[in-house]
Amino acid sequence: MTAFLRTGLAAGLLGTNAALLAVVAAPVAAVALSGCTPTVKVEVAPINIYAKLDADVRIKLDKEVQQAIQQNPNLF
Amino acid sequence: MKRNFTARLAAGLAAISFAAAPIAATALLAATPAYAQSSTAKAAVDAAKAQGIVGEQGDGYLGVVSGAPDAALKAAIAEINAGRAKVYQSTAASTGVTSQAAGEATAKQLFAKVPGGQYYKPLGGNWTRK
Numbered sequence: 269m270t271a272f273l274r275t276g277l278a279a280g281l282l283g284t285n286a287a288l289l290a291v292v293a294a295p296v297a298a299v300a301l302s303g304c305t306p307t308v309k310v311e312v313a314p315i316n317i318y319a320k321l322d323a324d325v326r327i328k329l330d331k332e333v334q335q336a337i338q339q340n341p342n343l344f
Numbered sequence: 345m346k347r348n349f350t351a352r353l354a355a356g357l358a359a360i361s362f363a364a365a366p367i368a369a370t371a372l373l374a375a376t377p378a379y380a381q382s383s384t385a386k387a388a389v390d391a392a393k394a395q396g397i398v399g400e401q402g403d404g405y406l407g408v409v410s411g412a413p414d415a416a417l418k419a420a421i422a423e424i425n426a427g428r429a430k431v432y433q434s435t436a437a438s439t440g441v442t443s444q445a446a447g448e449a450t451a452k453q454l455f456a457k458v459p460g461g462q463y464y465k466p467l468g469g470n471w472t473r474k
Contacts, residue, residue, distance in 0.1 A: 317444050317445040328439050329435070340431055343386070344450070
């Protein structure tokens with residue numbers, strides 16, 4: 269009777285240990301994996317749309333902008 | 345700083361969406377109409393510029409260089425940026441470019457006018473003291 273209880277207890281302990289091991293092992297594996305994964309930082313460069321405009325469009329735009337600045341002294 | 349940026353981004357987006365509605369109406373008017381604007385906002389922003397709190401950005405809008413501006417200054421910046429968004433929409437409509445391009449073209453001219461000691465921020469760059 270006591271022997272049965274003992275083995276049962278032992279099995280129970282083993283079970284909890286296995287479960288505990290799994291719980292502990294998962295984050296360790298995750299940390300180990302993340303340690304190996306290279307961190308890629310993506311820097312998105314702002315697109316300079318103005319620089320890509322055609323020269324004639326830019327000239328017209330520059331004139332319009334100059335006028336807009338002059339006509340809105342409280343904004344610029 | 346990052347917080348400031350997101351706040352400015354939100355303000356900018358709000359300004360753009362706010363400006364989007366009257367495009368059709370403004371396109372029918374003069375090419376570069378002057379918009380209702382308050383000189384008090386301009387005065388507040390100019391004072392903050394002189395103190396190095398506010399500067400001109402490469403996208404054609406005002407930005408906060410450093411520190412936390414008070415509510416009045418924030419409102420002044422938002423008001424001017426909203427007004428600028430309308431001007432850029434109008435300029436864009438009359439030249440066949442995007443308002444983003446109009447803003448960048450304006451920034452280019454504004455940078456040239458930045459007085460010594462004040463700040464400007466080129467596209468993709470950092471705040472720079474002139």
